[in-house]
Amino acid sequence: MNMVTPIENKVVQFHGAQLVGIKANDGKVYAAVRWICKGLGLSEGQMKNERKRIQEDAVLQKGGRNIILPTNSGNQETLCLEIDYLPLWLAKISITPKMKQETPWVARMLEEYQLKAKDALAAAFFPKQPTSQLEILQGVINQMVAQEQEVKEIKKQQSLMQQENEALKHRLDTIDNLDSIGNLQQRFNEMVRKYARKEGLGFQSAWRVFTIAYNKAYSTNLTAKINNYKQKHNLEKLSRPQYFSLTDTLEDAIRVIDQMLNKEIA
Structure with missing residues (x-):
C-alpha cells in the first residue's frame, strides 16, 4: 500500500466515541481504522484481525493506506481506509445471533457504524452547501x-x-x-x-x-x-x-x- 501525506485531520464525535478522519494529498478522505475499532469496543486481538482483513482482502486493500498520524506516543504509521470502502469493510463484520444475545449494544453500535460512519466523516470534510x-x-x-x-x-x-x-x-x-x-x-x-x-x-x-x-x-x-x-x-x-x-x-x-x-x- 502506497504512502500518502495528510493535509488535514479531524476528530468527529460519533455515538459517544470518536472517528478520526484524514484528508490526504491525493484529494481523498480516509478513516483511521484503529479509532473505529475502539469505538466498536473491539479487543486488541479483534483489531489485529480487522487490520489483517483490510490488508488481505482483494477489494479492501485497494482503499487501504498507511498514513503517519500524531498519537500519544508520537507520530506513528497508522492503517487508514478510504471512506468509500468503509461501509464494505464494516459490512464484512457480521452481526451474529450470539452477538445480539450476549452484547446487544455492540450489535447496535456496529449497525450505526455500518449505516452512518461514512456520511459523518464525509460531512465533516465536505459539508453540503445550500444552493438557493x-x-x-x-x-x-x-x-x-x-x-x-x-x-x-x-x-x-x-x-x-x-x-x-x-x-x-x-x-x-x-x-x-x-x-x-x-x-x-x-x-x-x-x-x-x-x-x-x-x-x-x-x-x-x-x-x-x-x-x-x-x-x-x-x-x-x-x-x-x-x-x-x-x-x-x-x-x-x-x-x-x-x-x-x-x-x-x-x-x-x-x-x-x-x-x-x-x-x-x-
Missing part, C-alpha cells in the same frame, strides 16, 4: 426546530433525573446492611457484589450484567468510553469503578445498580 435562498431559509428553520426540541428534551431529562436522584438518595440512606461504609466507589463495588450474591452470579458475570443495564439506561457504550478514556490519558488498565470515579459519574452508576437490586430495569 429557500434552502438557506429551510435550513435555519430546521435548526431552530431542532434546538427547540433539544431544549424540551433537556428539560424533560432534567425533571426525570431530579425525580430519580431524589429516589436514589432515599434508597442510599436506607440500603440495608452494606458491609462497606467507605467512599462512594467502595459503596458502588459492594452494591455490585451484593447483586452477584442475590442473583447467584460470579462477580465478573455481575459486572457484565451491570454493563448491559448501564448501556441501556444511558443509551451508550461503556466499554468504548472506557477504552477511549484509557487511550486519551495513556492508561494501561482502568476498571469500571475507577472510570466512574475519574469522570464524576459514580452517582449514575449507583443509580443503575440500585435499580438492578430493586428490579426496576426491564
